[in-house]
Structure formats: structure tokens, C-alpha cells
Amino acid sequence: MLRAYLLIICDPQYRFQIANILEKMDNVVNVDVINGPYDLVVEIIFDTMDDLKEKLQNNIQNIDKLMSTLTLILSDDL
Numbered sequence: 001m002l003r004a005y006l007l008i009i010c011d012p013q014y015r016f017q018i019a020n021i022l023e024k025m026d027n028v029v030n031v032d033v034i035n036g037p038y039d040l041v042v043e044i045i046f047d048t049m050d051d052l053k054e055k056l057q058n059n060i061q062n063i064d065k066l067m068s069t070l071t072l073i074l075s076d077d078l
Contacts, residue, residue: 001031001045004052006060007070008040014065015039021063027055038070 004062010018018032027062030043042060046052052071 001047002049002052002076003043003074005017005074006040006044006056007038007072008016008042009037009067009069010039010063011065011067012039017067018063022060025055025059029052068073 007029008018015019015033019033019040020031022031022040027045028042029045030041034041044052044055049061052073055072056069060066
């Protein structure tokens, strides 16, 4: 399994609603509402880069009031 963190910017008024949507998705391990330049941090697991790409394009980036995402993929060289 591979692991990534998604840093999400969304409409601040909807960050708790978006967090609830994300928590219900398959492969989502954890969702935290944060303060700062980003509104949410999402931990996600996936099998292949194609799986991650599909999840981002078909599910996460289509959430209403979500403005942008930054994906940080963990290195397995640790």
C-alpha cells in the first residue's frame, strides 16, 4: 500500500461538511480540519499511482466548494 496526504483549500464555511464527505470515502484513513493556508489534511492509501489519480479526478476534485488540492506522496525509502 502507498500513502499520500492531500492538502485541501476549500470554502471555509464548508470545510466541516467537506471533511464529513471525505471521511466516508474508501481509502481515506484520516481527515483533519486545520487552520492556515490550507483547510483540510487528508490521509489516503492506494495501491498504484493510477488508483490515486482516479480517486482524485473522479471523487475528490469534484466535491462542491473544494477549490484546490496539493498531493504529497510518502516516500517508501525510509
